[in-house]
Amino acid sequence: MKDDSQLRTWTHAPEFSWWCVGVIGIFPLMRRWVPGLLLSLSLLTTACDGTGAPVRSSLTARQALSSSPEVVEFESPAVRLELFRDIARQSEQQAGQSAQGVALFPIIQGNEFVAAPGFEPRADLLQPPDAGSGLQFVFDARTGDRWPEDRRESLQGLSEREAAELVARTLLGLWGIQPEGAVRVDRAAGAPYAVAYVDGILRINPAFLYLATAYGPASMTAGLQ
The missing domain is CATH 1.10.12 (Lyase 2-enoyl-coa Hydratase; Chain  A, domain 2)
Structure with missing residues (x-):
């Protein structure tokens, strides 16, 4: 049982x-x-x-500029766009002030070393104004770091050299600079500034290119405000 x-x-x-x-x-x-x-x-x-x-980047704008371009390249497009906007806002705040050690866009104006005129956070630095169309540039690897020619998705399909030329035309046009001869464009990796123009030489921080190219067609999905 x-x-x-x-x-x-x-x-x-x-x-x-x-x-x-x-x-x-x-x-x-x-x-x-x-x-x-x-x-x-x-x-x-x-x-x-x-x-x-x-999530925002742990990098500040200045830290991004002093970093290698590879570090900045692998930040998300949204983070790079926000860093670019921060740099643009600082450029507007610094415009016309003494450029001794603090300006992100130092230039020689007359006999003074000052911060260049600023640009707004929505500025597309890959769309040069008409004023920059006649400028001539020299990208001479013998005078500094070589500008890479390989095209990068994070540069909207451009190479660093191509992006540097577009940014150079745009900024010199916005700043009203009309040099008599060709402008030498140097690659200034790790510099404490984004772009500097002194004695006919334009020095561009390549990390800034990866921030500037975050604005444009590829950035529309990153939540423009």
């Missing part, structure tokens, strides 16, 4: 076996979709904080 506990155990044993088979059958499926789920969660955590707001 079997007691009630034995009967209950035996009665539910087939159901338990079916349930175990069902659960075990799920495991192969889980092995396929769990890695993808974990990757998605990892990307979401990287892109957003706990409130769903975009």
Whole structure:
């Protein structure tokens, strides 16, 4: 004679076996979709904080300029765009002031070393004004770092040299600078400024190019405000 506990155990044993088979059958499926789920969660955590707001870069604008261009290149487009806007705002604040050690865009104006006229955060430095169309440039690797010719997705498909020429035309046009001869364009990696123009030489920090090119067609999905 079997007691009630034995009967209950035996009665539910087939159901338990079916349930175990069902659960075990799920495991192969889980092995396929769990890695993808974990990757998605990892990307979401990287892109957003706990409130769903975009995570800002730990770099300040000046730290970005003093970093290697490779470090800046691999920041997200949204972060690079925000750093560019910050630099643009600082350029407006510094415009016309003494450029001794603080200006992001130092130039020689007359006999003074001053901060160049600023540009607004929405400025597209890859669209030169008519004033810069007649300028001639020399990119001479013998006088400094070589300008890379390989095209980069993070530069909107341009090479550093191509991006540097567009930015050079735009800024010199905005600043009203009309040199008599060709302007030498030097690559100034790690410089404490973005762009400097002294004695007919334009020195461009390549890290700034990766910030300037964050604005444009590719930046429209980065949440322009």
